[in-house]
Amino acid sequence: MTAIRATNLSKRYGKTMAVTDLSFDVDPGRVTGFLGPNGAGKSTTMRMVLGLDHPSGGSVLVDGKPYQELRHPLRKVGALLDAKAVHGGRSARNHLLAIAQSNGIPAARVEEVLELVGLGNVAGRRVGGFSLGMSQRLGIAAALLGDPEILLFDEPVNGLDPDGILWIRTLMRGLAAEGRTVFVSSHLMSEMSQTADHLIVIGKGRLIADTSVPEFIGRSSQGYVLVRSPRLAEVAELVKVGELHTDHLRVTGVSPLEIGTMTARAGLPLEELTFVKPSLEAAYMELTKDSLEYTS
Ligand SMILES: Nc1ncnc2c1ncn2[C@@H]1O[C@H](COP(=O)(O)OP(=O)(O)OP(=O)(O)O)[C@@H](O)[C@H]1O
Numbered sequence: 001m002t003a004i005r006a007t008n009l010s011k012r013y014g015k016t017m018a019v020t021d022l023s024f025d026v027d028p029g030r031v032t033g034f035l036g037p038n039g040a041g042k043s044t045t046m047r048m049v050l051g052l053d054h055p056s057g058g059s060v061l062v063d064g065k066p067y068q069e070l071r072h073p074l075r076k077v078g079a080l081l082d083a084k085a086v087h088g089g090r091s092a093r094n095h096l097l098a099i100a101q102s103n104g105i106p107a108a109r110v111e112e113v114l115e116l117v118g119l120g121n122v123a124g125r126r127v128g129g130f131s132l133g134m135s136q137r138l139g140i141a142a143a144l145l146g147d148p149e150i151l152l153f154d155e156p157v158n159g160l161d162p163d164g165i166l167w168i169r170t171l172m173r174g175l176a177a178e179g180r181t182v183f184v185s186s187h188l189m190s191e192m193s194q195t196a197d198h199l200i201v202i203g204k205g206r207l208i209a210d211t212s213v214p215e216f217i218g219r220s221s222q223g224y225v226l227v228r229s230p231r232l233a234e235v236a237e238l239v240k241v242g243e244l245h246t247d248h249l250r251v252t253g254v255s256p257l258e259i260g261t262m263t264a265r266a267g268l269p270l271e272e273l274t275f276v277k278p279s280l281e282a283a284y285m286e287l288t289k290d291s292l293e294y295t296s
Pocket of ligand 1: 013016018037040042044045
């Protein structure tokens with residue numbers, strides 16, 4: 001069964017359409033990356049999944065039900081939204097105990113999750129003094145408290161050092177390998193390509209792609225051939241379809257072999273003839289270029 005199903009989901013804030021007619025499924029047993037530029041509507045969508053915001057149109061179901069109708073929500077869904085949004089005066093342990101108590105989760109589970117996220121040694125310390133990395137770990141501990149089947153992480157690697165990033169990535173992959181549903185948002189393609197099995201890409205609140213990582217690259221441009229020559233203008237004239245830059249020619253739709261054959265016949269020397277594959281980052285930039293809220 002699909003864990004999360006959004007159907008024609010929309011959210012309007014005054015004049016802004018944060019999410020428009022968005023439909024997608026998130027399935028168990030894999031990491032689904034929720035990717036989009038800043039302001040694309042990822043957090044808004046996640047808040048609607050968790051019943052923290054009401055859709056202006058359409059619906060989103062968790063395990064077949066609206067979030068509000070789940071009998072034990074924390075045992076079904078765990079979420080990390082804003083890691084810094086915790087009561088700073090409490091210790092990490094007391095913060096988790098308060099959540100556990102109000103959700104009928106045994107206190108022993110608090111110690112388990114503290115160990116799981118590596119905060120066992122600092123459990124008695126005030127949360128207010130935690131670094132961003134420690135706060136992220138605490139947020140993840142809270143998400144894992146109810147041992148939920150479904151996990152939502154909103155930009156979990158923001159501001160983390162490489163060790164922290166690797167830790168979260170390994171954790172998410174492990175949770176998916178246990179058969180859980182992991183739905184994680186990011187605005188970084190590079191991060192998603194190393195973590196996700198599947199991608200849901202949005203821009204300006206609309207669905208751009210719902211695909212596997214290899215399919216995603218395949219859909220975008222087919223790459224190009226980079227040509228350098230001491231007689232570049234003549235090569236450009238011969239190849240005809242190339243885009244001439246100061247020190248090289250970019251050719252799409254003609255293979256390196258065809259270009260090499262043409263230039264050899266014409267007696268034109270080549271310094272470089274390289275097929276440049278589109279990178280994941282380039283594919284993402286190309287797909288989302290029309291949907292950036294702000295451009296630099
Ligand atoms: N409470 C709100 N009131 C008014 N506008 C909002 C509100 N929340 C979000 N928006 C607007 O909705 C759009 C989507 O925002 P959202 O935070 O969901 O995007 P995002 O993809 O999570 O971006 P980011 O990566 O920057 O967090 C933006 O234009 C944002 O300004």
